Amino acid sequence: MRQPTASLSIKNWSEADRPREKLVRHGKTVLSDTELLAILLGSGSRHESALDLARRILGDNDHNLGKLGRLSIHQLMSYKGVGQAKAVLVSAAMEMGRRRQMADTGIKSAVKCSRDVFELLQPVLGELPHEEFWIVYLNNANKVIFHSQLSRGGITGTLVDVRLVLKKALELGAVALILAHNHPSGTLKPSAADKQLTEKLKKAAVALDIKVLDHLIITETNFFSFADENIL
Incomplete structure (x- = not known):
């Protein structure tokens, strides 16, 4: 069985590469969709970092945030490393984005x-x-x-x-x-x-x-x- 390595944890990356630290230092607009999703996920699994997990989820949905927003809680939880709490957080964030778009339309x-x-x-x-x-x-x-x-x-x-x-x-x-x-x-x-x-x-x-x-x-x-x- 493959053993987890320390490099998988974002905490072991340099601060300049960590999504949360990048957002604080440089603002939200510099982050990619993958990095923003990784922040929502918080962590990955034993064999996959949050960033790799986010990249995989987005890849499965053609890197389309519209498709990501339509995933159900159950569908999000089908990814190893995504429990109910993470799935609810991602789903809530997607809905907030949809409502903001509606509000911005005015x-x-x-x-x-x-x-x-x-x-x-x-x-x-x-x-x-x-x-x-x-x-x-x-x-x-x-x-x-x-x-x-x-x-x-x-x-x-x-x-x-x-x-x-x-x-x-x-x-x-x-x-x-x-x-x-x-x-x-x-x-x-x-x-x-x-x-x-x-x-x-x-x-x-x-x-x-x-x-x-x-x-x-x-x-x-x-x-x-x-x-x-x-x-x-």
Whole structure:
């Protein structure tokens, strides 16, 4: 059986090469993704340093932080040297990063095109394994005044209550709505149900003098706009 060697421990490296010390001395931006993940892991196993473990995990996920963020606790724990505590820490850090991206996107002063809505909601919907339906509420200057999840469903669909959509619009004084939901399958083609729901909401909103400006289908990297395709 292979015996552990002292060199595997990051503590035995020179301070200039240790990820934690590098971050303190030079700032977080100088660290690679591997080094940042190694800091979260804290340690490796008897035969692998935290840095080597981090490199292996990232390599298995094409060095894509999006893929890493989608790993479950169980999947992270499948790596030798990653127990539940480490897996939870990594998962929590990935979720914090996703939420920060959402916060940094911010609420735009005004929605000028479909891509503005995509950039607002992609951090929320883009990587979800299940389907969610969201509503963006706008004032008369097309400024976003509120956006929220209306429903959450399985991978094949979600239920939408038209009454709740319009009730919230009236409470907020919104004059326009943008509908959005994700397709976990990655397809951008709207289903018959998507089209029917859009028409149903559009007709119901007209009675209250509220406009439905668009309906976006969002995936991890792209989107489909009903308005852009002239099928609204």
